[in-house]
Amino acid sequence: MKIEQIYTGCLAQGAYYISSEGEAAIIDPLRETAPYITTAEKENLKIKYIFETHFHADFVSGHVDLASKTGATIVFGPHAETTYKSHIATDGEEFKVGKLTIKVIHTPGHTLESTTFLLKDENGKDHCIFTGDTLFIGDVGRPDLAIKSNLTQEDLAAMLYDSLHNKIKPLADDVIVYPAHGAGSACGKNMSKETFDSLGNQKKTNYAFQAVSKEAFIKELTTGILPAPQYFPKNAMLNKTGYDSFDDVLQRGTIAMQPDAFEAYANEHHALILDVRKQGEFVAKHIPNSIFIGIDGQFAPWVGALITDLKQPILLVAPEGREEETVLRLSRVGYDNCLGYLKGGIAAWENSGKETESILSIPAEEFVKAYKESSEKSSFNFLRKRKTINVLDVRKPGEYEAQNLENATSKPLDYINEWTNYLDKGEKYFIHCAGGYRSVIAASILKARGFKNLVDVAGGFSAIEKTGVKTTAFVCPSKK
Numbered sequence: 009m010k011i012e013q014i015y016t017g018c019l020a021q022g023a024y025y026i027s028s029e030g031e032a033a034i035i036d037p038l039r040e041t042a043p044y045i046t047t048a049e050k051e052n053l054k055i056k057y058i059f060e061t062h063f064h065a066d067f068v069s070g071h072v073d074l075a076s077k078t079g080a081t082i083v084f085g086p087h088a089e090t091t092y093k094s095h096i097a098t099d100g101e102e103f104k105v106g107k108l109t110i111k112v113i114h115t116p117g118h119t120l121e122s123t124t125f126l127l128k129d130e131n132g133k134d135h136c137i138f139t140g141d142t143l144f145i146g147d148v149g150r151p152d153l154a155i156k157s158n159l160t161q162e163d164l165a166a167m168l169y170d171s172l173h174n175k176i177k178p179l180a181d182d183v184i185v186y187p188a189h190g191a192g193s194a195c196g197k198n199m200s201k202e203t204f205d206s207l208g209n210q211k212k213t214n215y216a217f218q219a220v221s222k223e224a225f226i227k228e229l230t231t232g233i234l235p236a237p238q239y240f241p242k243n244a245m246l247n248k249t250g251y252d253s254f255d256d257v258l259q260r261g262t263i264a265m266q267p268d269a270f271e272a273y274a275n276e277h278h279a280l281i282l283d284v285r286k287q288g289e290f291v292a293k294h295i296p297n298s299i300f301i302g303i304d305g306q307f308a309p310w311v312g313a314l315i316t317d318l319k320q321p322i323l324l325v326a327p328e329g330r331e332e333e334t335v336l337r338l339s340r341v342g343y344d345n346c347l348g349y350l351k352g353g354i355a356a357w358e359n360s361g362k363e364t365e366s367i368l369s370i371p372a373e374e375f376v377k378a379y380k381e382s383s384e385k386s387s388f389n390f391l392r393k394r395k396t397i398n399v400l401d402v403r404k405p406g407e408y409e410a411q412n413l414e415n416a417t418s419k420p421l422d423y424i425n426e427w428t429n430y431l432d433k434g435e436k437y438f439i440h441c442a443g444g445y446r447s448v449i450a451a452s453i454l455k456a457r458g459f460k461n462l463v464d465v466a467g468g469f470s471a472i473e474k475t476g477v478k479t480t481a482f483v484c485p486s487k488k
Contacts, residue, residue: 028106061140085123117168118149181208239312261335261346
């Protein structure tokens with residue numbers, strides 16, 4: 009028996025490869041199929057089943073392509089409906105993979121079709137559970153992502169309570185829990201950095217098993233849920249109805265273009281120019297109206313959160329040799345309309361005589377000096393209603409509430425498409441996040457939308473704090 013967890017940090021996602029006696033099963037595969045097929049061929053295995061714990065919302069699964077290439081059967085739990093060929097299993101149904109048995113445990117709550125797969129070893133002993141988004145390490149799945157459901161999040165939370173307490177909790181303490189996600193995923197609230205654990209330890213430490221009543225659990229689970237990223241329902245629908253072949257997506261997305269062709273294509277197709285280089289490189293020099301989302305950050309989730317149309321034509325400015333990787337990572341969240349990349353990068357663009365732009369980025373010390381001077385003048389001349397400088401804190405609400413600059417305004421990057429129109433293009437804005445990645449994303453978007461006077465604070469809040477400037481914690485008025 010072999011169980012391999014294939015963890016992808018950018019998405020905080022775990023896929024699983026199970027094999028026994030020449031047969032294999034894949035659980036919750038990512039979009040790219042080559043790693044699974046290559047491993048199977050190397051180990052002389054036949055991929056027999058592809059188990060999907062539910063219709064994923066935060067990434068596009070590789071189940072359709074993988075089934076097409078291997079002949080494996082796609083298996084979903086009860087209540088799933090697909091437009092492609094799949095096997096909809098019944099609660100308690102069992103599947104054989106070599107000498108192993110995989111049992112279906114229907115665990116609705118995160119979504120209606122959410123299913124946990126229990127793996128029994130060669131001797132029939134319960135070995136581990138693949139819980140999808142039903143049970144995480146330290147958390148459980150949010151109950152507000154079911155597509156086309158007439159049920160409320162409270163209804164689904166109640167179902168999740170029953171699934172956890174009636175279906176999962178009775179299993180033995182030594183059963184291993186393998187979830188679909190870890191810390192960093194938006195599919196839960198407070199997931200652990202650990203990617204697996206014993207069920208016994210989760211019974212002791214996970215709040216979901218500690219709730220004194222179903223009512224208390226529902227209240228806990230439904231309190232403080234941030235709005236889901238806008239791409240979630242779109243990805244869930246792709247997983248339900250199917251998508252373009254990844255091979256086709258990769259082929260058309262990795263077309264190398266000379267600067268003139270690149271520029272013409274951008275204009276002709278109204279393409280978004282997406283620059284995925286390092287933030288410092290983008291700040292120093294970039295193509296006018298291009299958007300920065302760096303490949304070395306949490307790339308795919310930010311693309312999904314900020315680019316509202318999955319069919320948006322995209323042209324890439326990428327580090328040399330990482331163009332294919334970028335197309336792959338775009339496809340993981342359903343952005344399949346990449347048209348190619350700039351051959352030779354910014355150097356080629358400049359050598360062809362084309363214009364570049366930059367973003368003003370200043371050290372935290374320089375920013376704090378301006379911030380203090382403005383605050384002091386504002387306090388001294390308060391009768392004149394002289395205001396402080398405009399500081400946009402683009403971190404998440406929880407980060408801002410924990411610690412912030414007193415005169416900074418919380419403008420989370422996640423919701424930039426909602427708050428941009430409330431800003432004044434004639435004003436000057438200083439922008440910071442935690443470390444500098446998100447502030448450059450925000451500045452690039454604002455700049456592309458016509459804001460001219462933007463200043464990025466290099467190093468973000470961590471650098472600002474080191475200057476010793478006074479910070480404060482946000483206190484909700486209702487909690488005073």
